[in-house]
Amino acid sequence: MFDKITLIYIAISAIIPILYLIRFVTYKTKKKKQYVRALAISFLMFFILLFLGFAFKLVYENTLNKDDKKDNKTTTTEVTTTKENTTKVTETTTTKKTTKASSYNYDKILTPTGGEVIGKTSKGYEIKNVDGIYYIDGYLVANKTYDLPETYNPGSLNATVKAAADKMFAAAKSEKGYNMWAQSGFRSYNTQKSIYNNYVNRDGKAAADRYSARPGYSEHQTGLAFDVCATNKPCITNGFDNTDEAKWLSENAYKYGFILRYVKGKENETGYMYESWHFRYVGTELAEKLYNNGDWISMETYFGFTSEYGANKA
Numbered sequence: 001m002f003d004k005i006t007l008i009y010i011a012i013s014a015i016i017p018i019l020y021l022i023r024f025v026t027y028k029t030k031k032k033k034q035y036v037r038a039l040a041i042s043f044l045m046f047f048i049l050l051f052l053g054f055a056f057k058l059v060y061e062n063t064l065n066k067d068d069k070k071d072n073k074t075t076t077t078e079v080t081t082t083k084e085n086t087t088k089v090t091e092t093t094t095t096k097k098t099t100k101a102s103s104y105n106y107d108k109i110l111t112p113t114g115g116e117v118i119g120k121t122s123k124g125y126e127i128k129n130v131d132g133i134y135y136i137d138g139y140l141v142a143n144k145t146y147d148l149p150e151t152y153n154p155g156s157l158n159a160t161v162k163a164a165a166d167k168m169f170a171a172a173k174s175e176k177g178y179n180m181w182a183q184s185g186f187r188s189y190n191t192q193k194s195i196y197n198n199y200v201n202r203d204g205k206a207a208a209d210r211y212s213a214r215p216g217y218s219e220h221q222t223g224l225a226f227d228v229c230a231t232n233k234p235c236i237t238n239g240f241d242n243t244d245e246a247k248w249l250s251e252n253a254y255k256y257g258f259i260l261r262y263v264k265g266k267e268n269e270t271g272y273m274y275e276s277w278h279f280r281y282v283g284t285e286l287a288e289k290l291y292n293n294g295d296w297i298s299m300e301t302y303f304g305f306t307s308e309y310g311a312n313k314a
């Protein structure tokens with residue numbers, strides 16, 4: 001019911017009034033009326049401290065959210081600065097600083113150019129690193145093995161992905177009358193950080209790692225993936241698994257270029273538990289291959305790569 005942090009707040013808020021009461025009782029004998037008054041003061045202290053604790057927590061969480069917004073703004077400003085600097089060769093320091101953050105071309109993440117080949121998968125597909133982002137056979141990969149830079153922040157779903165999703169949801173609506181939408185799409189590094197930390201506090205690290213990505217390892221940070229919700233159906237939980245909407249998505253998403261990313265019974269391949277609601281854009285060509293006539297193949301197995309923390313680190 002309560003998470004760890006809430007329990008700590010309650011415990012801290014209780015300690016001071018309890019100490020006050022103990023001191024009152026042991027100091028010297030008093031009248032009944034004074035006891036009642038001391039008890040009332042203790043309760044008042046407890047609630048004031050509790051209130052201050054939660055007010056602090058609220059302010060702190062708001063600051064985290066603001067940080068995310070700041071990140072988006074910074075990226076935009078830096079892109080503009082680079083443009084201005086192309087003619088000014090003298091401002092070397094500024095140009096150097098901005099090159100790194102603005103080198104991600106978010107419009108081209110589906111069709112990368114350049115980068116260096118860093119190896120091959122077990123099935124012989126080329127692994128490339130383009131500006132710190134990993135591509136396998138030309139497909140951007142973010143899983144437990146291949147992480148994204150902290151500064152990679154497209155700010156929203158990729159335009160191609162958004163258009164394909166709109167088309168898919170419109171088809172579901174007109175074919176079956178299903179009302180679906182992308183509930184959770186792009187997530188920044190900082191948002192993922194606070195989400196993951198909350199889960200670790202609630203369920204512990206080992207359990208959290210089965211369903212939530214560590215910051216920098218989430219596919220939501222790519223801007224290519226989203227979680228689907230449907231009207232009056234359980235949202236982003238196992239309750240969605242057996243809904244008609246989930247079945248429709250599993251049978252039709254590939255036609256719009258989407259794959260069921262965390263396939264059922266393949267946690268050892270993808271690194272995550274089955275998620276009937278999480279879809280990722282790869283384009284219709286690869287999506288149809290992975291759909292495999294209804295027997296979904298994971299990206300990891302198809303291309304022959306792993307999803308394990310630390311596997312790509314020296």
Ligand SMILES: [Zn+2]
Binds near residue numbers: 220226227277278
């Ligand atoms: Zn998801």
